Amino acid sequence: MDVAEALLPRLMLGSPHRALHRCEQVNRVRAWLICVGLLLFATAQVSADEPRRVLLLHAFGHAYSPWSDDAASFRAGLVKKSPQPIDLYEVSLDTARVKDPKDEGPFIEYVHALLAGRKLDLIVPVGAPAAFFMQRHRAVLFPTTPMLIIGADRSRIDRDNLTENDTASLSDLDLSAWIKNILRLRPETTDVAVVVGNSSTERHWASELRRVFQPFADRLHVTWLNNLEFGEMLTHAANMRPQSVIFWFLLSEDAAGVPYTEDRALEMMRAVAAAPIFGIGDYQLGRGIVGGPLLPTQAIGQQAAAVALRILGGEPPHGINPPYVQLSAPIYDWRELQRWGISESRLPAGSEVRFRELSLWEQYRWHMAAIFFFVVLQTALIGWLLFERHLRRIVEMKLRARLSEVIHLNRTAIAGALSASVAHELNQPLAAIQSYAEAATLYLEADPPDIERVEQILANIRRDDRRAADIISHLRGLLKKRDELELQECDLNKTVRDALQILRPEALKRGVALDAHEAKSPLPVRADPIHLQQVILNLAVNGMDAMQDCVPGGGKMSIQTALADESAIEVRVADSGMGIPTDKLNTIFDAFYTTKRDGTGLGLSIARAIVETHGGKIWAENRPGGGAVFCFTLPLSRMLAA
Numbered sequence: 001m002d003v004a005e006a007l008l009p010r011l012m013l014g015s016p017h018r019a020l021h022r023c024e025q026v027n028r029v030r031a032w033l034i035c036v037g038l039l040l041f042a043t044a045q046v047s048a049d050e051p052r053r054v055l056l057l058h059a060f061g062h063a064y065s066p067w068s069d070d071a072a073s074f075r076a077g078l079v080k081k082s083p084q085p086i087d088l089y090e091v092s093l094d095t096a097r098v099k100d101p102k103d104e105g106p107f108i109e110y111v112h113a114l115l116a117g118r119k120l121d122l123i124v125p126v127g128a129p130a131a132f133f134m135q136r137h138r139a140v141l142f143p144t145t146p147m148l149i150i151g152a153d154r155s156r157i158d159r160d161n162l163t164e165n166d167t168a169s170l171s172d173l174d175l176s177a178w179i180k181n182i183l184r185l186r187p188e189t190t191d192v193a194v195v196v197g198n199s200s201t202e203r204h205w206a207s208e209l210r211r212v213f214q215p216f217a218d219r220l221h222v223t224w225l226n227n228l229e230f231g232e233m234l235t236h237a238a239n240m241r242p243q244s245v246i247f248w249f250l251l252s253e254d255a256a257g258v259p260y261t262e263d264r265a266l267e268m269m270r271a272v273a274a275a276p277i278f279g280i281g282d283y284q285l286g287r288g289i290v291g292g293p294l295l296p297t298q299a300i301g302q303q304a305a306a307v308a309l310r311i312l313g314g315e316p317p318h319g320i321n322p323p324y325v326q327l328s329a330p331i332y333d334w335r336e337l338q339r340w341g342i343s344e345s346r347l348p349a350g351s352e353v354r355f356r357e358l359s360l361w362e363q364y365r366w367h368m369a370a371i372f373f374f375v376v377l378q379t380a381l382i383g384w385l386l387f388e389r390h391l392r393r394i395v396e397m398k399l400r401a402r403l404s405e406v407i408h409l410n411r412t413a414i415a416g417a418l419s420a421s422v423a424h425e426l427n428q429p430l431a432a433i434q435s436y437a438e439a440a441t442l443y444l445e446a447d448p449p450d451i452e453r454v455e456q457i458l459a460n461i462r463r464d465d466r467r468a469a470d471i472i473s474h475l476r477g478l479l480k481k482r483d484e485l486e487l488q489e490c491d492l493n494k495t496v497r498d499a500l501q502i503l504r505p506e507a508l509k510r511g512v513a514l515d516a517h518e519a520k521s522p523l524p525v526r527a528d529p530i531h532l533q534q535v536i537l538n539l540a541v542n543g544m545d546a547m548q549d550c551v552p553g554g555g556k557m558s559i560q561t562a563l564a565d566e567s568a569i570e571v572r573v574a575d576s577g578m579g580i581p582t583d584k585l586n587t588i589f590d591a592f593y594t595t596k597r598d599g600t601g602l603g604l605s606i607a608r609a610i611v612e613t614h615g616g617k618i619w620a621e622n623r624p625g626g627g628a629v630f631c632f633t634l635p636l637s638r639m640l641a642a
Contacts, residue, residue: 051085059129070151073301150304172324181292191244291332492523512555546577
């Protein structure tokens with residue numbers, strides 16, 4: 001129930017007209033209350049979205065290190081973490097170079113004019129000179145605005161002298177730590193050139209450094225460069241002795257009053273320096289200093305941003321006392337260590353080395369390790385495969401030798417099987433020669449001798465002698481032992497004819513009609529003719545054995561040669577025997593398979609081995625009219641064919 005509804009019972013008392021009038025009043029009250037609520041809500045929303053105005057005040061200008069680095073880190077942390085928008089103002093003054101505070105009037109007027117009409121929520125002087133300026137003119141410029149001092153050392157800003165509306169995020173510089181770092185890394189050092197400027201701030205630090213170097217007076221000769229122009233500083237740096245170092249502290253203005261940005265000036269000195277350069281802050285790392293315990297500008301800015309957020313959140317500044325920022329753990333530039341021959345073994349424990357140029361192994365360690373592993377694995381596999389190949393070749397050589405022996409034994413067995421018919425065939429020319437010799441003797445003993453008939457008899461003797469010699473030659477070829485194939489270009493038709501000369505006596509003995517059908521053109525092959533003869537003899541003898549149960553004189557065998565296609569030659573050995581059982585057609589060429597009572601089962605398997613060795617194929621078929629046919633093909637020799 002809202003306020004208007006609470007008033008309604010009272011307003012309804014009285015006459016109806018009065019009640020109606022009072023209802024109108026209630027509606028007006030309700031509308032008024034709604035408007036007031038919306039106005040308050042809008043005001044609160046605008047207040048929540050209103051940006052926080054922060055002034056950054058630079059004494060040397062916003063481009064001078066280390067204060068510019070402190071400010072950059074502070075800005076980034078503040079804007080990133082603030083729940084409200086930040087309206088950031090930056091004023092760059094040259095008050096640090098003003099000799100007399102009385103001359104600061106124009107700077108005060110400048111700040112007044114720049115920020116006229118703007119209510120600030122926080123003032124942030126960056127560095128001790130800016131803090132001193134604000135403390136001198138606080139009452140005139142921003143008497144009630146909270147102030148946070150950053151980028152100053154505790155030796156320059158006393159927190160006890162700050163007002164209740166002020167606080168400071170300060171560093172704690174250990175000047176002696178930088179000198180100890182130099183002597184640790186370069187124990188042979190005898191001379192130190194100190195680079196420091198000539199502004200009032202730098203003169204203060206020059207006096208502090210003189211005090212810190214005093215305990216090392218018996219060991220180090222210190223040259224102060226604050227009374228030199230920058231060009232003279234470069235000349236001095238270029239002519240230093242090997243046992244010297246350069247200690248770069250701060251340079252914003254040289255003895256001639258010329259301002260310098262530290263980044264550029266440091267890089268110029270690094271280019272000509274004959275001695276290593278040591279510095280004081282992380283903002284100098286990567287621009288020429290060796291390194292060491294350094295002023296951490298990132299940490300300074302981040303701590304200051306956290307303090308600023310607490311102040312902007314409504315926390316009183318005087319109650320915030322952040323810890324002093326100490327020097328960082330030692331950080332070194334690997335490139336400078338290498339340039340000046342400083343061993344990493346001299347670095348303090350826990351040191352960080354940056355800008356290291358990694359070797360190929362360091363950059364691609366895992367890649368190279370993986371590649372090495374795979375190369376080793378591949379090498380091992382290749383070695384194993386070569387070893388396996390070597391063993392296989394040995395086994396193949398042994399098998400080939402055994403095969404050659406088996407083939408030779410098979411040829412010997414064939415020769416033995418054919419020996420009776422061969423002997424019978426051989427007896428005919430020998431008996432004829434003997435008869436011719438006896439007849440020639442009679443013709444020579446006649447008076448007068450019949451020389452013409454003797455000459456005819458001698459011609460017949462020579463003919464029968466050649467016939468006997470051919471029989472012996474073919475038999476000798478079969479019996480000759482070979483360790484390897486003797487491949488040569490030959491005509492398969494001639495090979496078949498030679499085999500027929502050996503087979504004919506056996507066929508005649510068994511009463512088998514032997515017929516041959518040669519191709520009209522030569523059939524060139526690259527092969528061992530004796531081995532091919534052996535294949536034909538094995539197939540023919542096997543066929544004659546299959547016809548031994550035929551009617552005497554009813555056996556028929558044909559040997560046919562022909563071109564199978566453009567690249568192969570085919571030989572067919574057909575018989576009129578009982579044929580081959582269908583289920584045995586694929587097994588008859590297996591070793592030791594035989595249907596003969598006294599067979600070895602090697603004849604057909606050897607024939608297959610010889611044909612396949614020559615790159616051919618062999619198979620068996622049954623003839624439609626009875627009997628079997630053995631076929632084999634061989635590659636056509638292109639050389640002879642051409």
